[in-house]
Structures are given as C-alpha cells and as structure tokens.
Amino acid sequence: MTKLSVNINKFATLRNARGGNLPDIIQVARDCERFGADGITVHPRPDERHIRYQDVRDLKPIVTTEFNIEGYPSQDFMDLVLEVKPHQCTLVPDPPGVITSNTGWDTIQHQSFLKDVIGTLKKAGIRVSIFLNPEIDKVAGAKSAGADRIELYTGPYAEEYTKARTQPQNFRLFNDYKNTAKEASAAGLELNAGHDLNLDNLRFFKLHIPQLKEVSIGHALVCDAIYMGLENTIQLYKRQLQD
Ligand code: PXP
Numbered sequence: 001m002t003k004l005s006v007n008i009n010k011f012a013t014l015r016n017a018r019g020g021n022l023p024d025i026i027q028v029a030r031d032c033e034r035f036g037a038d039g040i041t042v043h044p045r046p047d048e049r050h051i052r053y054q055d056v057r058d059l060k061p062i063v064t065t066e067f068n069i070e071g072y073p074s075q076d077f078m079d080l081v082l083e084v085k086p087h088q089c090t091l092v093p094d095p096p097g098v099i100t101s102n103t104g105w106d107t108i109q110h111q112s113f114l115k116d117v118i119g120t121l122k123k124a125g126i127r128v129s130i131f132l133n134p135e136i137d138k139v140a141g142a143k144s145a146g147a148d149r150i151e152l153y154t155g156p157y158a159e160e161y162t163k164a165r166t167q168p169q170n171f172r173l174f175n176d177y178k179n180t181a182k183e184a185s186a187a188g189l190e191l192n193a194g195h196d197l198n199l200d201n202l203r204f205f206k207l208h209i210p211q212l213k214e215v216s217i218g219h220a221l222v223c224d225a226i227y228m229g230l231e232n233t234i235q236l237y238k239r240q241l242q243d
Helices: 009-018 025-034 053-059 075-084 111-123 136-144 155-164 168-186 202-208 219-228 230-240
Strands: 003-007 039-042 066-071 088-091 127-132 149-153 190-194 212-217
Touching: 003 066, 003 219, 003 230, 009 025, 009 219, 025 039, 025 053, 025 230, 039 053, 039 212, 053 075, 066 075, 066 212, 075 111, 088 111, 111 127, 111 136, 127 136, 136 168, 149 155, 149 168, 155 168, 168 190, 168 202, 202 212, 202 230, 212 219, 219 230
Parallel strands: 003 039, 003 212, 039 066, 066 088, 088 127, 127 149, 149 190, 190 212
Antiparallel strands: none
C-alpha cells in the first residue's frame, strides 16, 4: 500500500487569514493521523505565509507518523530541518515568491549544491527526497547527489489526465512518468509523488506506477474535506492507494 502524507499547509493558510489559532494546526495534525494519514507534510516558505517555522517546531513532538518537511534548502530552511530532524526532507527548487512548487530540480546543473545539502541532511540521519520532473536524464544526477528518493512532480500529469479522458492520444506524457519511475528503481531510488493529485486522478497513477511508496497531498484533499469531512476524505484517499 502506498502511504498518504497529508500536507497541512492549507490549514495554516486558513488560520493566518484571520489571525488567532483557528484552525489549530497541532489539532489538525493529530486528527489527520487519527483519521488514517500515514504522515504529515509541511512546506515552510521564507515569508511564512502558511506554515510558520514555529509551527514546524511545535509539530515535531506530536507527530507520531512520518514527518516530512519540504522546501528550498536556504540556510534558514536547513537550520530548521537540522534542528527539528524530521524523518524525511523533500528538497524543492522553489524561488522564494512562487505560489506553489512548479518544477523539479535540474540535477545536472545543481549537482554540487545538491550533493552538499543532501550530505549535510543525511549526516543528521534524515532521509532525503528530491522533487523531480518526469525526466529520465535527471535520475542519475539525483542518485549521484546522494538522494534516497525522488518525488515525481505530478502537476503536468494531473493536467494531462483531465484532457486525456476525451483525447487518450494526448496522454503520451504518462510514459515519461513510467520510464522515470523505472529508471529510479533501477538506480536504487525509492519513489514519492505529489502535486495536484486528487480523488479523480490518484488511482490511475497508483495502478500504473507500482514503485510508488508515498504521495503527499494538500490542496485537493482540503477542498474535498470541506464537503465530505476530514475523516471521510482521508479514508477515501487511502482507498485509492490500496494495492
Ligand atoms: N509536493 C510538493 C513538493 C509540493 O510543493 C506540494 C505543494 O506544497 C505538494 C507536494 C502537494 O501539492 P498539492 O497541494 O497540490 O496536493
């Protein structure tokens, strides 16, 4: 079964819209776990517009499943991750002002930077995953930089999936995902995926990418929870991830 890590950033966005502490992020994380989440993901950004650095510190002692911190490895981010020591750190190449992650690493161009950063995290006992586009030629760079896993950026998959239902010939892109996943396995890298996954497109991805260890899902899951409730929604996502 593929693990579901719930990205709780959107709950922090809602809290920050009003000031105060509603919804309470700590309670949200506890409840996600109680409702079946296999992990909690946070993505602190430099402007702290959703998850704040202090939230990450506060979450560490209460998360009982897998704690995943994702973000661009700036000095501040690295200091936080090394202090909190999550189970996994997912490195994304986001520039500071971007609305959401929108591409994977160029592991060839940034090889020596990634090697340094990954080496530092691994020395602290933290598993490292790096965000990658479905580009087979970037896999070797992820491996030689020392990553344990790659997280496939599924934004383009989600977009194509919606179109492909009426135009299956447009779904050639999915071969890039399958081939990148195979290449990663052959290189001894484990596989995560995330971005724009939802109740509609998740099952197809899971069924055709058997190597999939974990997905991290935030936006769509929180939107579904508005209508169906958090417990029911988490259970529905988990059902899509069954073997
Ligand atoms: N993975 C990464 C690296 C991300 O940056 C995000 C968004 O913060 C996600 C997964 C989750 O994407 P979504 O909110 O679309 O489910």
